[in-house]
Amino acid sequence: MQKIYVISIFLFSLSFMQGQQSPAEKFWTKLQGHCGEAYRGTITTENPGEDFAGKELIMHVRSCDKDSIKIPFFVGEDKSRTWVLSFEEDKIKLKHDHRHADGTEDKVTQYGGIASNTGLEDLQVFPADMETAELLPAAASNVWFIGLDEDSFTYNLKRIGSNTSFSVEFDLSEPVEDPGAPWGWEEDKK
Secondary structure, three states, rough: OOHHHHHHHHHHHHHHHHOOOHHHHHHHHHHHHOOOEEEEEEEOOOOOOOOOOOOEEEEOOOEEEOOOEEEEEEEEOOOEEEEEEEOOEEEOOOEEEEEOOOEEOOOOOOEEEEEEOOOOOOOEEEEEHHHHHHOOOHHHHEEEEEEEOOOOOEEEEEEEOOEEEEEEEEEEEEOOOOOOOOOOOHHHHO
16 A cells, blocks of 8 residues: 555656756746847946947847747847757757848857756856857857846856956846847848
């Protein structure tokens, strides 16, 4: 009788755990809830670099499907950057898609990394992958991390072993007007 009781508890616990979302799934679901929305950002690091200083920063959670979220990141009139998140085997991958104004890929594109675990429901960490190390040897020690809570989305970069860091925070409580398509999106080519 005791054996049946233990097996029953085990099966109940197993079925309960299977119904629970992993931290990566919770993060993914929360981010997909912003699909179609655009938000204004603010640099939160001391040295943002010349490319970002004094320019309007907008992220647009423009495209979402089951396994992919694409977030263009506009810096003033520069619409060359899109963060591409993919959901693979309960982990999230981050890639950076860089384009020229004519839509062609930049020579430095598709770098990033995959989370080494399921992360937290409000934080995902992406150490640089082998493709990144081969494309940009100086970026081999890059770690990107994205924070997501009710009021903010933060995109961060830290290059381990150096002073290189970058952070931008977007206010999710105040959506802004759709900024249009990033460079290279097919729907804008007519």
